[in-house]
Amino acid sequence: QVQLQESGPGLVKPSETLSLTCAVSGSSMTSGYYWGWIRAPPGEGLEWIGSMYHSGSTFYKPSLQSRVTISIDTSENQFSLRLESVTAADTAVYYCARGRGNTGLFDFWGQGTLVTVSS
C-alpha cells in the first residue's frame, strides 16, 4: 500500500520560507517514478508546483521557479518542498504525490497539509 504523508509548519510569516517534507512508504523512490507537489488555495482549484525524479532532475511551474526547490532523500524515502519569500497568495493546502512512470499523472497523494501565510 503506497502512502504519502506531508509534514511541516502550518503557519509561515510573510517573506519567510515555507518548508514541507513528504514521507513515502510502500513504494521505492528509485523505481521510475516522479515525485511532485501540488497545492490548492482555499476554495480554489489545483495547481502543480513541481516534480522531481530520483536522479535529481527537476522541473517547476515557470511562475514559481525562482522561489521553489524540490529535493529528494532516497535513503530516508522522503522528498521536500521549499518555497521562498511567501505571501498570503501562497496560503493553500499542499499535497505531495507520486507521478506514475515518467509522467505528471499522479496516482497516489498525501492527505494534504494546510499552510497559512500570516503575520
Place this chain on the structure above:
Amino acid sequence: DIVMTQSPDSLAVSLGERATINCKSSQNVLYGSNSKSYLAWYQRKPGQPPKLLIYWASTRESGVPDRFSGSGSGTDFTLTISSLRAEDVAVYYCQQYYSSPYTFGQGTKLEIK
C-alpha cells in the same frame, strides 16, 4: 502553458441519472507516437486528497467503479457518471500531463438535485 477549461462549473443531477462533465484543452494532448491522449480525471471530496479516476482519457484506474467512464481525444474530453450515487458528490478535475507545466481544469462541482 496548456489551458484546461471545464464545463459546466457546477452541475446538479438526480440520483440514478447520468452526469456529464466536459474538458477542453487549448492544445492537442494526443501524443502521435503512441496515440494516447495525456488526459486524466480526478475526484476531490471535502477534506480528502484528489483521487485518480481515469487516465489516458479513457482508462479506468484500478478499483474505480465502472459507472465512471472517460472519452475523447486530442482537445475535447468527457467524464461520464452513468448512474449517480450519493457518494459521487465531489469536485471533478481534468488534468493534462502531456507537457510541463502540468495543468488542471478549474473544477466542476457535482451535487445531488
